Each structure stands twice: as C-alpha cells, then as structure tokens.
Amino acid sequence: MARFVAVGAGRMGRGIAISFAYAGYRIALVDLRQRSPEAWSKLREEAMAEVRASLQGLVKLGALQPEQVEPIASRVELVDAAGAAAALAQAELVFEGVPETMEAKRDAFAQINRLCREDAILTSTTSSILVTQLAELVHRPERFLNMHWLNPAYLIPVVELSTHAGTNAEVVARTRALMEGIGKLPVVCGPAPGYIVPRLQALVMNEAARMVEEGVATAEEIDKATRFGMGLRxxxxxxxxFIDFGGCDILFHASREMAGTIDASRYETPGIVTKMMEEGRLGLKTGSGFYEYAGKDTGAYRVDVLSRTLGMLRHAGLWRPPADKTLA
Structure with missing residues (x-):
C-alpha cells in the first residue's frame, strides 16, 4: 500500500498525487464520499485523465519523455470510500484536500482520525482556514499542521508549512524531510492568515489592479514591469x-513618501523597519540588518547576487552582449 494519501480527488489532490508519483512514490488518491458506481467511475476517469494530461504537458515542454507518462501515472491509485480504510491505515503522511468549509473538514477528519494509525502525520491543504481552528478537529493535534501548496502543485517547489503551538517539532522535521525527498522546498510559518506567499501576492495584485483602475498604466505595461523588473529581481x-541588499533606509524613505502621496495606511512603515533605522541596522552596508554579515565575505556575496540576477536575465532572453564598436 502507498505510504502517502491525498484525501479529496479534486484539483489539489491530483496535483499532490502527480508530485509524489513523479518522484517515484506510490500515492493513494482517496475519495471519502459515498457514490454510485457510475459516479465513481466518472470521477476516477476524470482524475486519471487530468493526471495524464498534466504529464503530457510536461512531455510537450521537454521535461518528460513520452514513455515515462504511464509508469508515473500508474503510481497514482484512485481509492473509493469502500477502500479508504485500508489506504489510510497504511499512510505515513496524509493530505486533506476536501472543499473549504468547516463542515466538510470536520467530516473528513472524523474519518481520518478513526482510520489512520497513531503516528501518521496529518495535514490540511486549506488556503483559508487557520491551522489553530483545524487542530481542534484532530485526535492528536501534535501531529497536525497545515500544508499550503502553490499551483500547479506538481510544478512549484515551495510548500508552506503552517504550524500551531502544539505541533511537535519532530513532526515538523519529519514533514520537512519527506517533502524534501520529493524535491520540494518546505518553508515554515506560524498560524497566520494567508501564509507567506498568498499574503504577499495579495498586496501586489491589489496594487496592480488599483493602478489599472486609476489609469496609472495599462495592464500590459504593468505586467512587463513586474515580469522583467520586479519579478526578475x-x-x-x-x-x-532584497531589503538588506539595497538598504533598510531606502525602504523607510520610500514608504514615508508613498504614505504621504498615495495612502497612509497602505504604505505605513512597519515598526521593525523604524527600529532598525534608529539602531543603524540598515543591512549589508552597515553589516547588520535582518541578516548578520559579520565575518561574511561581502564582496563574494555581492558577486553571487550579481550572478543570480545575470542568470535570470539570460533565462528571460534579455541579456545582451556589449557592442563591438562605438555608435554615433
């Protein structure tokens, strides 16, 4: 039986299943809902068709060979409600991905609690419900955390692990290791709405929409600026x-200026930035900021940052060699 189980055969569950199958692991994609044979057959066919279509997309992009599709797809096992007990009883790591309502989560975890072994790590892929709320639904909350995947789940490496005060440190370490084992980059945050990436993304996207609304720039110009300016950096x-590299003082003064000319609440300077300004901890230029640079070869670090940036320019096809003659 598979060591890994995704509960909920929707889009997120399918993406998670592809991630594990691509990395060489068997994974059970479990549907807990009681369905008629016809409805189950339809769901199973739709789910496997999406798995294969996603893999075929990677073939078109040269990331997979055509002959690799079926061996990878065969590692995904679709399991109906009747087979859920056997699948969950063997699971080492479980991903709950049912619809985003507390009622659906409560029903799912009631079954997961009953069917899973005591040492299984339980996670929810929710994007909107706090880990502290869901931990109350789990029989042993010390083995529970939220895990937010970024779409497409099988392609984006970062997964956000949101822990609560009772999450066992060993559970976090095991989860990290398991995710790193399939090529993911886990990052840990506390029980905060929006995790890390969605919280930052929402601010950027809302501000872009406001600029279109205000006539500051067209959608096309904003997208060009973000893809090849902000996004590339x-x-x-x-x-x-980035704050440390440029200097905390630059952020401080820019925020103060835009707070006065655009919106005081949107551009209010965080207290931590004001405190760092007062203490003279401006980042790389002063040897201390959010990071410490004492004993670090800052010259080599600057070259490394330049190398990373140059690599992104080349990837985007925007790096140009120098002109071989002086132009008029």
Missing part, C-alpha cells in the same frame, strides 16, 4: 534579502 533575491 525577486527571482534572484528573497524579499527580505
């Missing part, structure tokens, strides 16, 4: 690393 440096 943030693909080379993390957001907080």
């Amino acid at each position: 943030f693909a080379a440096l993390g957001v907080v690393e």
Whole structure:
C-alpha cells in the first residue's frame, strides 16, 4: 500500500498525487464520499485523465519523455470510500484536500482520525482556514499542521508549512524531510492568515489592479514591469534579502513618501523597519540588518547576487552582449 494519501480527488489532490508519483512514490488518491458506481467511475476517469494530461504537458515542454507518462501515472491509485480504510491505515503522511468549509473538514477528519494509525502525520491543504481552528478537529493535534501548496502543485517547489503551538517539532522535521525527498522546498510559518506567499501576492495584485483602475498604466505595461523588473529581481533575491541588499533606509524613505502621496495606511512603515533605522541596522552596508554579515565575505556575496540576477536575465532572453564598436 502507498505510504502517502491525498484525501479529496479534486484539483489539489491530483496535483499532490502527480508530485509524489513523479518522484517515484506510490500515492493513494482517496475519495471519502459515498457514490454510485457510475459516479465513481466518472470521477476516477476524470482524475486519471487530468493526471495524464498534466504529464503530457510536461512531455510537450521537454521535461518528460513520452514513455515515462504511464509508469508515473500508474503510481497514482484512485481509492473509493469502500477502500479508504485500508489506504489510510497504511499512510505515513496524509493530505486533506476536501472543499473549504468547516463542515466538510470536520467530516473528513472524523474519518481520518478513526482510520489512520497513531503516528501518521496529518495535514490540511486549506488556503483559508487557520491551522489553530483545524487542530481542534484532530485526535492528536501534535501531529497536525497545515500544508499550503502553490499551483500547479506538481510544478512549484515551495510548500508552506503552517504550524500551531502544539505541533511537535519532530513532526515538523519529519514533514520537512519527506517533502524534501520529493524535491520540494518546505518553508515554515506560524498560524497566520494567508501564509507567506498568498499574503504577499495579495498586496501586489491589489496594487496592480488599483493602478489599472486609476489609469496609472495599462495592464500590459504593468505586467512587463513586474515580469522583467520586479519579478526578475525577486527571482534572484528573497524579499527580505532584497531589503538588506539595497538598504533598510531606502525602504523607510520610500514608504514615508508613498504614505504621504498615495495612502497612509497602505504604505505605513512597519515598526521593525523604524527600529532598525534608529539602531543603524540598515543591512549589508552597515553589516547588520535582518541578516548578520559579520565575518561574511561581502564582496563574494555581492558577486553571487550579481550572478543570480545575470542568470535570470539570460533565462528571460534579455541579456545582451556589449557592442563591438562605438555608435554615433
């Protein structure tokens, strides 16, 4: 039986299943709902068709060979309600991915609690319900955390692990190791709405929509600026690393200016930035910021950042060699 189980055969469950199957693992995609034979057959066919279509998309992009599709797809086992007990009884790691209502989550975890072994790690893929709320539904909350996948789940490496105060440190370590074992990059955050990525994304997307609304720029110009300006730089440096690299003072003054000219609440300077300004901890230029640079070869670090940025430029096809002659 599979070591891994995704409960809920919808889009997220299918993406998770592809991730494990691609990495060489068998995974059970379990549907807990009682269905007629006809309805179950339809769901199973739809789910496997989507799995194969996603893999075929990777073939078209040169990421897979055509002959690899079926061996990978065969590692995904569709399991109906009648087979759920056997599948969950063997599971080491379970991903709950039923619809985003507390009623649906409560029903799913009632069955998961009853059918899973005591040492199984239980996770929810919810994008909107706090881990502290869902932990109350779990028989042993110390083995529970939220796990937010970024779509497409089988392609984007980052998965966000949202823990609560009672989540066991060993459970977090095991979960990290299991996810790293399938090529993912787990990041940990506390029980906060929006995790890390959606919280940052929402601010950027709302501000872009406002600029279109205000006539600041067209959608096309904003997208060009974000893909090849902001996006390209943030693909080379993390957001907080970017603050340190440029200097906390730049963010402080830019925020103060835009708070006065655009919107005071949207651009209010965070207290931590004000405190760092007062302490002279401006980042790389002063040797301390969000990160510490004491004893670090800052020259080599700057070259590394330049290398990362140059790599992104080349990937985007935007790097141009120097002109071989002086132009008029």
